[in-house]
Amino acid sequence: MTSFKIFIGDEIRRFRLENLIYDLFVEKLSQTIPNFHPEMKITYEDIDKDKIVISSEIEWKEMITHLSEVVKDDVIKLWITDTKTKQYFKDGGIESMRIYSEKNDVEAEVSESFTEKYSFLYTSAISRLFPGNVILPYNIPSYLQEVLDVKCIKEGVADVDIKISDLFGHLNKTALQFMDNVEEYSLCKAKLILESLLILQPDNPNVYYNLACVECLRKNVQTSLDYLQEAFKAGYDDIQHLCSDPDLTFLRSHEEWLSFLKSVKVEVEIKVESKVEAEAEVKVEAKVEEPKVEVQAKVEEQPALDHKWGKEMQTLSEMGFDLTKSTVISILDHHKGDIDGTLSDLL
16 A cells, blocks of 8 residues: 655645556545546656656656655655646547548548538547546546547647547447456546447447446446346347356345346347247258259159160050069060050050
């Protein structure tokens, strides 16, 4: 557990952190100091008493490494200043400029409605991941830096490029990583990110399922069941995984679990039965063609007409006589191939 001593104006605030994560530290500052916001300048003193600015996870780690070597006690002293003349992005807004291709960086030929749709979806999904639900170009959470690219234009104006093709997959992976840590901070982060994913893909069953797992890990039984219900409505049907997933262990120990499992099993069985019936219909249709194959096979089983009475046998075959019967050949032999005599005996 590390203690922090924060100097802000004439005030001094103190708190402790178990996990030295920059994003967690910034959130703790927001909870401890009501007028704090991430765009304020945070500094520490190095061994030469110079003030060093911290504004990212990298700089935060550098500070921890440096102070662990020079600070004798466990207290980290930090100074927070509010630059009155600076323009803060928290006081501004965001405007979607265009959608373009990463390959040639030219504006895409898309309709205005298409641009507006994507502007709403992606800015809504991303902004809620920032403090105050406002995108802060120079205070991007560490887990978003891989999919957001900032380009400075001028004081108070910056371009934030969103890598749309990578965003969903990256956020989903990040949420799962947060779920690996069952501490409340990490689980709340996972939930926040998964809720943003629902903005991008509101019918994705896996997102609902992962939200159910998060709520179960937080011991919220009913909320977890509600998300699972939504997952099955959206198409989730892996009962086997549902019954063995360790993230849902707490949920499976409650009586509500059995009734829920019974209901979703019925739904899945109905879907399976419908699928089986559909496949059966296809098989029945295929069997309609089988008699043609059998008839064709029987024709091929008839004896070859290269017999010494071949010409006579061909004539009898055209008349409808079954040449597979041995009596036909015997009668032909008896009459030495005479058709009239053979016909007399056959009839």
